Amino acid sequence: MIRYYYDLTDGSIFFETNCNSDRTLEQDLEVFKPLQERVKGTYSYIDKEYEDIKFDLENSVGVSVDLDTGNLIFEHKGENGDTIIQDPITEKITRLEAKTELQEQALAELTMYISTLGI
Known part of the structure; x- marks a missing residue:
């Protein structure tokens, strides 16, 4: 440290x-x-x-x-x-990784929802 x-x-x-x-x-x-x-x-x-x-x-x-x-x-x-x-760049990377993970989860949920619409 x-x-x-x-x-x-x-x-x-x-x-x-x-x-x-x-x-x-x-x-x-x-x-x-x-x-x-x-x-x-x-x-x-x-x-x-x-x-x-x-x-x-x-x-x-x-x-x-x-x-x-x-x-x-x-x-x-x-x-x-x-x-x-x-x-610090390392803090920015951590924030961006968290943001990306949230976006991927949202995209997966949206994809699942769209598939239930039968479009």
């Missing part, structure tokens, strides 16, 4: 570390100087499984936190060099 510490004013990530899920903020504060240098209450953290964001990490040029949702957002370079900010 990766733990991202981010600033609550702008969502910028100032520290990241590999950790296990049972490690506490207090334990991190004892060990990591970047956290000791910050004022408590001006930052937070988010834990993400590496495998869940691996594709996004490998294909992005930056990462930050959306302060409204608390989710990671990734920066990618566009075709003409401009920065494109977007939600």
Whole structure:
């Protein structure tokens, strides 16, 4: 798991570390100087499984936190060099797979209904 510490004013990530899920903020504060240098209450953290964001990490040029949702957002370079900010691609894929499954179910139900009409 990766733990991202981010600033609550702008969502910028100032520290990241590999950790296990049972490690506490207090334990991190004892060990990591970047956290000791910050004022408590001006930052937070988010834990993400590496495998869940691996594709996004490998294909992005930056990462930050959306302060409204608390989710990671990734920066990618566009075709003409401009920065494109977007939600994790893996989350988009998951949403699209769920949407596709619903559409396939609806299509199957519609097909069954049409077959009962004898058309």
